[in-house]
Amino acid sequence: MYQYTEFDQSFVRSRAAQFRDQLERWQSGKLSEDDFRPLRLQNGWYVQRHAPMLRVAIPYGELSSRQLRMLARIAREYDEPEAEVYRLASEAQRKLGTVRLPTNYAHFTTRTNVQFNWIPLSKAADVMDLLASVDMHGIQTSGNCIRNISCDERAGVAPDEIADPRPFAEIMRQWTTLHPEFAFLPRKFKIAITGASEDRAATDWHDVGLRLLRNEAGELGFRVTVxxxxGRTPVIGTVLREFLPWQHIMNYIEAVVRVYNQYGRRDNKYKARIKILVKAEGQRYIDGVEEEFRQIVEHDGGPHTIPLAELERVSACFALPSRPSVDAPIDLEAIATSNAVALETPQFERWLQRNVSPHRNQRLRIVTLSFKRLLQAPGDASAEQLDRVADLAERFSAGEARVTHTQNVVLPWVHVNDLLPLWQAAREAGLASANVNLLTDMIACPGGDFCALANARSIPVAEAITERYQDLDELNDIGDIDLHISGCINSCGHHHSGHIGILGVDKDGKEWYQVTLGGSDGSHASGRAQAGKVIGPSFSAAEVPEVIDALLSAYLDIRAAVGGRRESFVETVRRAGIEPFRTAADRVRTLMEKTA
Structure with a gap:
C-alpha cells in the first residue's frame, strides 16, 4: 500500500484544521450558510434527507486494517443522530412503510468511497481529525472537480493484469488534489483506471477511462476513453487514443480537461457533464484535445510528463508484502484438510467456487467478503463488521483490504493454507455468503431512505428481492447476473449497467420503478459495456419482485447451451432480444391489475 509521506500527512492534517476553523465560524454566525456550503462540500460533507452525510475518499479502494478500525470507531461513536433528528426521521419513514433506519454503519459506494449517514455537523471537525490521523480525508469527494480516482480491486494481484495501475492512480491523485484548474469544472469529473484484460473498474462508464496495455513493440501505454x-443520458466513453505512452498520461488528461473547462456547458447542470460535450462536438472535441496536447508537449515542454524515477519511487510503495502469512510455503496437510471439508460441507465448497479467485502468486488467492445478506442493505457495514474485517485483514491478508466496485470487500493476500480458517472466521462474522456475482450480490444506492435527491427507495426493493431468493441452489442455477438498483436518475446504483436495472421514478407523488435489461459494466461475463433497454412502463414496489421472478423464469425457459455450458442471463437477452422478457413482465402487470 502507498505510505503517506510527511508532506502528505501534514497536508491532510492542515486541511482538517482549516475545516474546523470554517465550521466554528459557521456555527458562530461569522460564515453564512451560502458561504459555508461549498467549504463543507469540498471536504465531503453533504446535507441529506434526514441528516448530514460524510463521504470519505478511499483512493483506488485500498484500506489498511488501521484505517478500517478507525472507520469502525467513527461508525460506533459518531454515526449516531441527535435524538430529535432520529425521531422525526423514523416518523417520516413509518409513513412510507419503512421502520428500520440503521445507525452506527458505514456504506461502501460503487466508486469505492465510504459514506456515513448520521454524523451531526457539530461533530464533523472531530471526525476529520480522526480520519487525518490515519491518512484519510474527504477532499474532492464532492464538488465540480476531479473526484476520487477508482481502480480495479485486484490491482497488483490479478493474473490477467498487464501492469499495476495503482502507481499511476496515486501519481494522478497527488497531481489533481486541489489543482486550481480542476477545482471549478462545469460539473463533477470521474476517472477510473485498470491494468487488466477484464475491465473490473467499469472504465468505459467514466468521464475518463484508462486501460493499461502494451503495443506491438511491447511498450506500455494507455487506451484512453472520454x-x-x-445519469439522465447514459453514454459509453469515446476512444480518443488507442495507445498513449504512459509518460504522457497527465499531459493528455490536462488537455482533455482544459478543452472541457473551456467549452463545457455551465448554464445547465443537466448538460454540463463532459459526455454531453463529447457527444455534441464529436470529432471537433477530439481535434481540440489533440491540438491542446500538442501545445502542452511541444510548446510548454510537457510539464506533467512522468519521469521514470518518479514512477519507480511510487511503485516501490506497492511492493509485495513480506509477512509469514504471505511468504509461507504451501502446507499439503492444510490443503488436504481443506479439500476434505469442502467435500463434506457444501457451504464451504460453494464459497471456494464463488468467493475465491486466482492470484498472480500461485500460493495466494483473492477472497471476496460479501456484504450482501438479508436485513442488511447492499454495501452497508456495521461498526462491528468493520472491526471484524480489520481482524481478518490482519490475520489473513497482510493487513490490507480493498473496497470493490460492487460494494463488497476483497482480501488480496490470502494464502491457500488459510482458506478454511478464513472461511470459518468470515462465517462467524456473517461475511461468508457464497453469492458473489449471483442475483443477491446486487448493487444498490441508499435511495429515498437517506438521499434527498431520490424519487424512490432502493433498500426495501433490494430487501424484498433478497428475501425471495435465499436458496443458493436456485441462485446457482440462474447463474451470474448483475442486478443494479438506483433510487433516481442520478444513477448512483448504476442501474444502466445492470443485466437487470431498476430505476426509481416519481409518478404523481408515488414511488414507481422502471426496469431495464441487457446493460453491462464490462466486467466478468458481461462482455462489452453498454446501457440496458427499458422494457416498458414502470411498476409499483409490490410488483418489482414479481417482475424479477417473471424475467428469470423467461430466461430459464429460453436459455441455450453454448460450448458445453449454459448461456448466462445477459447472453440470452442479447441473443433473444427483450421481447420475450417484456411479454413476461406485462403478464405480471396484467395479473396485478386484475387482483388489485
Missing amino acids: GGGM
Whole structure:
C-alpha cells in the first residue's frame, strides 16, 4: 500500500484544521450558510434527507486494517443522530412503510468511497481529525472537480493484469488534489483506471477511462476513453487514443480537461457533464484535445510528463508484502484438510467456487467478503463488521483490504493454507455468503431512505428481492447476473449497467420503478459495456419482485447451451432480444391489475 509521506500527512492534517476553523465560524454566525456550503462540500460533507452525510475518499479502494478500525470507531461513536433528528426521521419513514433506519454503519459506494449517514455537523471537525490521523480525508469527494480516482480491486494481484495501475492512480491523485484548474469544472469529473484484460473498474462508464496495455513493440501505454457516464443520458466513453505512452498520461488528461473547462456547458447542470460535450462536438472535441496536447508537449515542454524515477519511487510503495502469512510455503496437510471439508460441507465448497479467485502468486488467492445478506442493505457495514474485517485483514491478508466496485470487500493476500480458517472466521462474522456475482450480490444506492435527491427507495426493493431468493441452489442455477438498483436518475446504483436495472421514478407523488435489461459494466461475463433497454412502463414496489421472478423464469425457459455450458442471463437477452422478457413482465402487470 502507498505510505503517506510527511508532506502528505501534514497536508491532510492542515486541511482538517482549516475545516474546523470554517465550521466554528459557521456555527458562530461569522460564515453564512451560502458561504459555508461549498467549504463543507469540498471536504465531503453533504446535507441529506434526514441528516448530514460524510463521504470519505478511499483512493483506488485500498484500506489498511488501521484505517478500517478507525472507520469502525467513527461508525460506533459518531454515526449516531441527535435524538430529535432520529425521531422525526423514523416518523417520516413509518409513513412510507419503512421502520428500520440503521445507525452506527458505514456504506461502501460503487466508486469505492465510504459514506456515513448520521454524523451531526457539530461533530464533523472531530471526525476529520480522526480520519487525518490515519491518512484519510474527504477532499474532492464532492464538488465540480476531479473526484476520487477508482481502480480495479485486484490491482497488483490479478493474473490477467498487464501492469499495476495503482502507481499511476496515486501519481494522478497527488497531481489533481486541489489543482486550481480542476477545482471549478462545469460539473463533477470521474476517472477510473485498470491494468487488466477484464475491465473490473467499469472504465468505459467514466468521464475518463484508462486501460493499461502494451503495443506491438511491447511498450506500455494507455487506451484512453472520454465522455462516459450514466445519469439522465447514459453514454459509453469515446476512444480518443488507442495507445498513449504512459509518460504522457497527465499531459493528455490536462488537455482533455482544459478543452472541457473551456467549452463545457455551465448554464445547465443537466448538460454540463463532459459526455454531453463529447457527444455534441464529436470529432471537433477530439481535434481540440489533440491540438491542446500538442501545445502542452511541444510548446510548454510537457510539464506533467512522468519521469521514470518518479514512477519507480511510487511503485516501490506497492511492493509485495513480506509477512509469514504471505511468504509461507504451501502446507499439503492444510490443503488436504481443506479439500476434505469442502467435500463434506457444501457451504464451504460453494464459497471456494464463488468467493475465491486466482492470484498472480500461485500460493495466494483473492477472497471476496460479501456484504450482501438479508436485513442488511447492499454495501452497508456495521461498526462491528468493520472491526471484524480489520481482524481478518490482519490475520489473513497482510493487513490490507480493498473496497470493490460492487460494494463488497476483497482480501488480496490470502494464502491457500488459510482458506478454511478464513472461511470459518468470515462465517462467524456473517461475511461468508457464497453469492458473489449471483442475483443477491446486487448493487444498490441508499435511495429515498437517506438521499434527498431520490424519487424512490432502493433498500426495501433490494430487501424484498433478497428475501425471495435465499436458496443458493436456485441462485446457482440462474447463474451470474448483475442486478443494479438506483433510487433516481442520478444513477448512483448504476442501474444502466445492470443485466437487470431498476430505476426509481416519481409518478404523481408515488414511488414507481422502471426496469431495464441487457446493460453491462464490462466486467466478468458481461462482455462489452453498454446501457440496458427499458422494457416498458414502470411498476409499483409490490410488483418489482414479481417482475424479477417473471424475467428469470423467461430466461430459464429460453436459455441455450453454448460450448458445453449454459448461456448466462445477459447472453440470452442479447441473443433473444427483450421481447420475450417484456411479454413476461406485462403478464405480471396484467395479473396485478386484475387482483388489485
